[in-house]
Amino acid sequence: MTHEHAEADTPDPTATPPAQLLEVTAGYPGVTALEGVTLGLHPGRITALLGANGSGKSTLFSTLLGLVTPRSGTVEIFGRSPHRARRDNLVSFVPQHEAIDMTFPVSVEQVVTMGRYPHMGLTRRPRAADRKAVEDALAATGLDTYRRRGIGELSGGQRKRAFTARALAQDAPLMLLDEPFAGVDRTSERLLTDVLHRLRETGTSILVSTHHLDGVKDLADDVVLLHRRVLASGSPDEVLTEHNMARAFGAVIAEAG
Numbered sequence: 700m701t702h703e704h705a706e707a708d709t710p711d712p713t714a715t716p717p718a719q720l721l722e723v724t725a726g727y728p729g730v731t732a733l734e735g736v737t738l739g740l741h742p743g744r745i746t747a748l749l750g751a752n753g754s755g756k757s758t759l760f761s762t763l764l765g766l767v768t769p770r771s772g773t774v775e776i777f778g779r780s781p782h783r784a785r786r787d788n789l790v791s792f793v794p795q796h797e798a799i800d801m802t803f804p805v806s807v808e809q810v811v812t813m814g815r816y817p818h819m820g821l822t823r824r825p826r827a828a829d830r831k832a833v834e835d836a837l838a839a840t841g842l843d844t845y846r847r848r849g850i851g852e853l854s855g856g857q858r859k860r861a862f863t864a865r866a867l868a869q870d871a872p873l874m875l876l877d878e879p880f881a882g883v884d885r886t887s888e889r890l891l892t893d894v895l896h897r898l899r900e901t902g903t904s905i906l907v908s909t910h911h912l913d914g915v916k917d918l919a920d921d922v923v924l925l926h927r928r929v930l931a932s933g934s935p936d937e938v939l940t941e942h943n944m945a946r947a948f949g950a951v952i953a954e955a956g
């Protein structure tokens with residue numbers, strides 16, 4: 700897939716970190732979900748965001764999207780504020796929980812076409828480039844034959860693929876995916892991993908949260924281990940140690956048990 704965001708103010712994807720948090724503390728009334736979080740993504744790489752339930756992964760995505768404003772610290776996407784970055788179509792997002800009403804009669808093709816809205820202007824009339832991007836995204840996610848299906852008629856894994864296809868069609872240089880592998884079968888997991896690897900080859904930077912630890916080494920170049928704070932970050936081999944896993948997941952398992 701080629702990037703069509705080659706307008707005059709398109710950032711040089713190698714010059715600035717795709718995403719940078721500096722000493723970010725953020726949360727909700729009475730809850731500190733992130734505390735002193737500093738991390739920078741490397742351009743053109745896949746970073747896995749690992750952490751137990753409640754460790755702040757979704758909140759971190761919300762701060763990158765400007766949906767949660769940090770109490771302190773700074774968030775930048777390609778050197779810009781989250782709002783500016785979204786307006787400039789620099790970031791796409793596959794949410795953990797989709798806000799679309801699944802009983803609403805919208806087809807897979809229509810959902811994927813929504814990814815093109817930033818390119819379409821106010822008329823929202825698809826042009827050839829928009830149609831091609833939708834076709835490419837449907838093909839990449841194996842959903843060609845499901846295009847006329849209602850989004851609510853898909854399996855969980857197919858639905859994740861549809862929302863990934865929407866983000867692919869958006870063609871932004873940073874893609875954020877919040878637990879795309881949750882509730883997904885092996886086939887969909889393999890397919891999504893392949894999609895992300897191919898996307899990386901186009902220079903897209905990717906941040907993907909997951910707690911499928913098995914798949915991380917195959918999926919990601921870098922790993923960030925989160926538990927309200929950044930516990931560790933680096934290569935999969937550096938981060939995925941027994942000691943770190945116990946720190947990130949052990950405490951929660953003990954609490955739950």
Ligand SMILES: Nc1ncnc2c1ncn2[C@@H]1O[C@H](COP(=O)(O)OP(=O)(O)O)[C@@H](O)[C@H]1O
Nearest residue numbers: 727730732750751752753754755756757758759
């Ligand atoms: N909308 C919200 N309002 C209040 N608290 C929230 C909200 N969303 C998340 N939290 C709390 O913030 C913490 C981090 O949650 P979250 O970012 O969703 O973690 P994760 O995605 O890793 O499971 C948890 O303690 C959670 O209960």
Ligand SMILES: [Mg+2]
Nearest residue numbers: 756757758795
């Ligand atoms: Mg979450």
